[in-house]
Amino acid sequence: MAASEEIARTLGLDREREQAAGRMPLWVGIVFVAVVALAGAITWWTRETPIAYETAPVERGPLVAEVTATGSLEPVTLVEIGAEISGRIAAVHVDYNDAVEKGAVLAELDTEQLDARVVQARANLAVARALVQEAVATLREARNRNERVSELAREQTFSQQELEVAQAGLARAEAGLASAHAQRTLMQAALEADLVTLEKAAIRAPIGGIVISRSVEPGQTLASSFQTPVLFTIAEDLAEMRLHVDVDEADVGHVASGQAASFQVDAYPRRRFEARVLTVRNAAREVQGVVTYEALLAVENREMLLRPGMTATARIVTSELDDAVLVPNGALRFAPPDASGAAASPAAAAPGSRVYVLRDGEPVAIPVGVGLSDGRRSELVEGDLAVGTALIVDVQRDEAERGARR
Numbered sequence: 001m002a003a004s005e006e007i008a009r010t011l012g013l014d015r016e017r018e019q020a021a022g023r024m025p026l027w028v029g030i031v032f033v034a035v036v037a038l039a040g041a042i043t044w045w046t047r048e049t050p051i052a053y054e055t056a057p058v059e060r061g062p063l064v065a066e067v068t069a070t071g072s073l074e075p076v077t078l079v080e081i082g083a084e085i086s087g088r089i090a091a092v093h094v095d096y097n098d099a100v101e102k103g104a105v106l107a108e109l110d111t112e113q114l115d116a117r118v119v120q121a122r123a124n125l126a127v128a129r130a131l132v133q134e135a136v137a138t139l140r141e142a143r144n145r146n147e148r149v150s151e152l153a154r155e156q157t158f159s160q161q162e163l164e165v166a167q168a169g170l171a172r173a174e175a176g177l178a179s180a181h182a183q184r185t186l187m188q189a190a191l192e193a194d195l196v197t198l199e200k201a202a203i204r205a206p207i208g209g210i211v212i213s214r215s216v217e218p219g220q221t222l223a224s225s226f227q228t229p230v231l232f233t234i235a236e237d238l239a240e241m242r243l244h245v246d247v248d249e250a251d252v253g254h255v256a257s258g259q260a261a262s263f264q265v266d267a268y269p270r271r272r273f274e275a276r277v278l279t280v281r282n283a284a285r286e287v288q289g290v291v292t293y294e295a296l297l298a299v300e301n302r303e304m305l306l307r308p309g310m311t312a313t314a315r316i317v318t319s320e321l322d323d324a325v326l327v328p329n330g331a332l333r334f335a336p337p338d339a340s341g342a343a344a345s346p347a348a349a350a351p352g353s354r355v356y357v358l359r360d361g362e363p364v365a366i367p368v369g370v371g372l373s374d375g376r377r378s379e380l381v382e383g384d385l386a387v388g389t390a391l392i393v394d395v396q397r398d399e400a401e402r403g404a405r406r
Contacts, residue, residue: 055390065319071245075235082228109201121191128184135180142173209236246292254318263314326377330393
């Protein structure tokens with residue numbers, strides 16, 4: 001009995017071993033498939049993505065080099081008019097956009113006190129003139145007395161003392177007349193000053209033009225003791241204007257008087273207006289570390305479309321070529337990627353000194369020299385490039401592949 005049970009246990013173990021031996025190839029197959037799949041995924045993930053290059057041809061044609069600058073429009077002559085005296089505004093005769101002639105009365109101040117001062121000054125002058133007449137009569141009397149006393153003194157009828165008194169009286173009379181003349185002159189000057197002040201109560205236009213601004217109303221009181229208040233602003237002639245633009249310090253060396261220019265304003269975005277460079281001022285302006293120089297451009301405004309203060313973007317033509325070999329600036333900036341796919345550094349690429357063409361699917365550098373540029377294309381002055389040669393300007397990759405790589 002025991003022997004039979006031992007034989008049965010041995011046979012059971014042998015069956016389990018056989019079953020285990022039959023299952024082993026299945027596990028090995030699963031592991032093998034997993035390893036192969038992982039290796040394939042790694043190979044696909046790390047594979048080199050093919051590079052596609054974007055190209056642009058070498059062209060021949062005209063080239064216009066321009067400098068772009070922004071600024072604002074202003075009248076040729078803009079005059080701010082104020083009041084030289086204090087007082088209450090009695091009347092205002094002009095308004096915005098009114099055309100005025102030189103000398104026209106723009107506003108008037110109340111003149112009650114000024115009129116009274118003029119009356120007083122006239123009275124003082126009349127008194128001074130009367131004093132002159134009185135001094136003349138006194139001098140005549142003193143001169144006659146001096147003559148009589150002198151004659152009688154020679155005949156020894158009058159004493160020497162009486163002669164000296166007569167001479168002193170004559171001298172005082174002469175001095176009195178001089179003082180009266182001086183007083184009359186002083187009163188005359190005071191009257192003229194009051195008349196000038198009265199004249200200034202009428203605020204007049206110093207030039208003919210158009211009223212740009214008005215900042216005064218009837219009844220307003222002006223105090224001109226320390227600073228003259230600005231009441232009106234007049235532009236002499238809006239048919240001729242000036243465009244003040246700020247030119248970057250990197251471009252100012254290319255801008256000169258007489259150059260042609262054009263500009264646009266937001267009010268007329270589809271229209272370009274012509275201009276001409278008058279001068280470039282030497283005074284530098286620095287705003288947030290940016291240095292600019294102001295250039296003045298002459299603008300004709302015969303249609304009266306342009307208004308003072310409009311913001312304008314100007315393009316100043318600095319150089320022109322009628323026929324030149326042109327290379328795209330993108331080709332001058334291009335640098336082929338390194339083995340890792342990263343673009344070359346600007347220092348290593350030396351932009352502007354070479355361009356790249358495709359030969360056997362690989363970029364090949366060609367040394368070049370360039371001249372004028374309009375921002376998109378540059379004049380080729382050195383380099384063996386024929387018109388129509390395709391130059392590499394950029395690297396392109398399939399969006400899906402670039403997304404997968406990321």
